[in-house]
Amino acid sequence: MENYLVFLRSIVELLITPRFLLLMAIFVVIGILLGALPGISVNMSLILALPLTYGMDTRTAMVVLLACYNGAQTGGLISAIMLNIPGTSSAMTTTFDGHPMALKGEGGRALGVGILTSVVGGTISFLLLIFLTPVIAKFAINFGPWEYFAIGIFSLTMITAVVGDDMAKGFLAALIGMALAMTGTDSVTNVIRFNFGNHALDGGVTTTALMSGFFAIPELLKLVMKDKDETLEVLKAKKFKGYGISFKEYLSQWKNILRSAFLGAYTGVLPGIGSSAASVLSYSIGKKRNKDGHLWGTGCVSGIIASETANNACIGGALIPMLALGVPGSTSAGILMSSLNLHGITTGPLVFQKEVNLVYMMFAVCFVANFLVLILERLMLNGFIKVLTLPRRIIMVEVMAMCFIGAYSSRSNPTDLIIFVVGGFLGYFLQKAGVKRAPIVLGYILCDIVEKNFRRGMSMTQMNMTPMFTSPIAMAFLLVAAFVMVRTVIQNIKAKKTRKAGEEEPETNI
Amino acid sequence: MKDLKKAKANIMLGAGTLLFAVGYFLETYNFKIVYAKNVIDAAFMPRIIAVLIAVCAAWVLVKGIRELHAIPKEQRKASSEEKQVSRRGFVRCVICFLIMLATAICMKPLGFILTMIPAMFGLFMVASVKGERKIGLYILLSIVTPLVLFFGFYYGFQTLLPPGVLKPLLTYL
Numbered sequence: 001m002e003n004y005l006v007f008l009r010s011i012v013e014l015l016i017t018p019r020f021l022l023l024m025a026i027f028v029v030i031g032i033l034l035g036a037l038p039g040i041s042v043n044m045s046l047i048l049a050l051p052l053t054y055g056m057d058t059r060t061a062m063v064v065l066l067a068c069y070n071g072a073q074t075g076g077l078i079s080a081i082m083l084n085i086p087g088t089s090s091a092m093t094t095t096f097d098g099h100p101m102a103l104k105g106e107g108g109r110a111l112g113v114g115i116l117t118s119v120v121g122g123t124i125s126f127l128l129l130i131f132l133t134p135v136i137a138k139f140a141i142n143f144g145p146w147e148y149f150a151i152g153i154f155s156l157t158m159i160t161a162v163v164g165d166d167m168a169k170g171f172l173a174a175l176i177g178m179a180l181a182m183t184g185t186d187s188v189t190n191v192i193r194f195n196f197g198n199h200a201l202d203g204g205v206t207t208t209a210l211m212s213g214f215f216a217i218p219e220l221l222k223l224v225m226k227d228k229d230e231t232l233e234v235l236k237a238k239k240f241k242g243y244g245i246s247f248k249e250y251l252s253q254w255k256n257i258l259r260s261a262f263l264g265a266y267t268g269v270l271p272g273i274g275s276s277a278a279s280v281l282s283y284s285i286g287k288k289r290n291k292d293g294h295l296w297g298t299g300c301v302s303g304i305i306a307s308e309t310a311n312n313a314c315i316g317g318a319l320i321p322m323l324a325l326g327v328p329g330s331t332s333a334g335i336l337m338s339s340l341n342l343h344g345i346t347t348g349p350l351v352f353q354k355e356v357n358l359v360y361m362m363f364a365v366c367f368v369a370n371f372l373v374l375i376l377e378r379l380m381l382n383g384f385i386k387v388l389t390l391p392r393r394i395i396m397v398e399v400m401a402m403c404f405i406g407a408y409s410s411r412s413n414p415t416d417l418i419i420f421v422v423g424g425f426l427g428y429f430l431q432k433a434g435v436k437r438a439p440i441v442l443g444y445i446l447c448d449i450v451e452k453n454f455r456r457g458m459s460m461t462q463m464n465m466t467p468m469f470t471s472p473i474a475m476a477f478l479l480v481a482a483f484v485m486v487r488t489v490i491q492n493i494k495a496k497k498t499r500k501a502g503e504e505e506p507e508t509n510i
Numbered sequence: 511m512k513d514l515k516k517a518k519a520n521i522m523l524g525a526g527t528l529l530f531a532v533g534y535f536l537e538t539y540n541f542k543i544v545y546a547k548n549v550i551d552a553a554f555m556p557r558i559i560a561v562l563i564a565v566c567a568a569w570v571l572v573k574g575i576r577e578l579h580a581i582p583k584e585q586r587k588a589s590s591e592e593k594q595v596s597r598r599g600f601v602r603c604v605i606c607f608l609i610m611l612a613t614a615i616c617m618k619p620l621g622f623i624l625t626m627i628p629a630m631f632g633l634f635m636v637a638s639v640k641g642e643r644k645i646g647l648y649i650l651l652s653i654v655t656p657l658v659l660f661f662g663f664y665y666g667f668q669t670l671l672p673p674g675v676l677k678p679l680l681t682y683l
């Protein structure tokens with residue numbers, strides 16, 4: 001009870017201290033702008049803001065970084081919807097329905113719903129952060145490699161939900177993603193793999209460079225291949241009021257919202273599985289479970305809700321293990337943790353005893369920054385729409401310049417620029433051949449979790465796989481994974497038969 | 511025509527990824543593997559991935575060949591107009607690739623500003639169509655954008671993008 005009073009006192013302090021409020025507003029706006037720029041990921045935004053906090057006290061530093069984190073996480077939806085390029089990798093699934101809505105002239109509505117639902121997702125996860133931290137931390141602390149391996153396998157089976165009717169290409173895409181993730185130093189035995197004699201690749205293929213190329217370059221090439229920009233006219237967004245969705249309509253999605261928020265928060269809690277996997281998982285499950293799931297990918301508000309609620313819910317989730325166990329739930333949480341370390345704070349169970357005021361101040365910043373996002377991003381929206389409805393050929397070239405910076409700045413390594421360019425062209429040709437992007441990204445993200453934990457598990461149990469089948473948590477995940485696989489294959493066969501009978505599958509943006 | 515394109519794409523994808531899988535598998539023999547008791551070596555997972563890629567690639571390839579055979583011979587040729595449009599697009603695509611690759615290679619030695627100015631102008635020219643080009647605007651944007659980005663990132667975020675040959679001048683500034 002006492003701790004909750006500290007939390008409320010921190011909220012009041014944030015609201016009545018002009019310095020904190022102003023800093024939060026500034027860094028929420030900076031975060032939104034950086035997040036909206038394709039190629040500048042949430043991690044990148046935090047890395048860019050980090051040096052500015054070196055001279056600040058710990059509380060001010062956390063105000064700056066958490067405001068930036070919240071802003072950037074939400075900003076990614078802007079370019080995802082208007083340009084079909086996710087500003088951040090976690091907004092990838094937002095492109096599936098957001099961009100088709102923009103093409104229908106409903107870009108403003110899509111953006112409004114995206115902002116609203118991001119804030120709702122964030123708020124739910126922050127509530128979980130405050131009330132469930134001790135319980136979830138206790139649960140997650142018992143996870144061993146077999147449990148993580150099972151979670152990875154379970155998440156990989158979710159690929160079946162986004163592969164569409166062509167299972168072979170879907171699996172191929174996921175495997176290509178996994179193959180790319182194998183580059184660099186192996187985390188178990190430190191063996192360097194697939195560097196082809198180039199030591200710049202020892203650190204692996206950076207996510208920022210690869211994802212920027214994968215999403216930005218195909219969009220430029222699509223324009224280059226055409227003689228006329230057909231999207232120019234239709235992208236002009238219609239005017240809309242409020243957040244583009246009525247309260248009643250939004251509430252009718254309560255199942256979708258709660259499911260996505262809990263999935264996002266839960267995925268965030270699991271170390272290594274970041275917001276990108278959270279949004280893909282939430283979208284995949286939502287597509288299967290929602291009534292209008294078969295229409296997702298054609299421009300459905302419910303698809304945007306699933307994606308954006310989950311990726312923002314991940315923020316709160318990722319902070320739980322970081323604070324309670326000293327294990328960051330995501331790379332962004334890792335950057336926050338390193339900033340705390342720089343200020344002499346060691347995260348872990350003891351932080352709740354030693355730095356209780358700071359911890360609850362951080363929770364309060366998350367809450368206030370989240371609501372600032374709701375207000376400020378909405379105010380900035382019309383400006384964004386105007387900018388993003390400028391001739392796409394001009395915008396895309398400007399975006400390319402930003403992507404070059406994003407690809408280079410994450411490691412200051414020129415090889416990343418080549419990865420960006422080659423990855424982009426590879427992505428374009430794969431897309432042309434009908435290979436979808438979502439399974440590639442999912443395979444890329446999940447491969448490390450699966451491989452690392454399988455090998456660690458085998459080493460710990462002297463090459464014996466029995467513990468995997470005797471662990472109730474691992475077994476539960478594996479059984480669900482098997483069930484999902486079998487069900488999807490049956491559904492796929494049924495869908496093929498239906499189509500043969502004359503029913504057409506809607507064209508999607510996945 | 512859509513079926514023909516799909517069949518050709520499947521064949522190319524299947525063949526390409528099959529070759530990739532073979533190369534990927536063979537490359538695992540170049541790893542400097544550290545063998546230890548009770549440790550799965552670093553080549554284990556890549557080899558499994560390579561085999562699975564090969565299986566999926568063969569599946570796509572066979573599917574493509576079967577789809578191609580299902581199309582009557584007279585429908586297998588694209589019209590000359592379609593060929594011309596796709597050739598024009600392909601040439602632009604290759605130019606785009608060359609510009610971006612050259613930018614990636616020259617960024618470190620020449621610097622961000624000097625590389626991005628011609629690269630952006632080149633991309634504006636390739637991305638636009640004859641008759642719609644606004645060369646004055648493109649020149650202006652190609653010069654202003656790299657300068658704004660370079661100094662914006664330097665002063666705003668203390669991030670130094672590659673200065674390249676302009677380093678002495680930029681240090682002086």
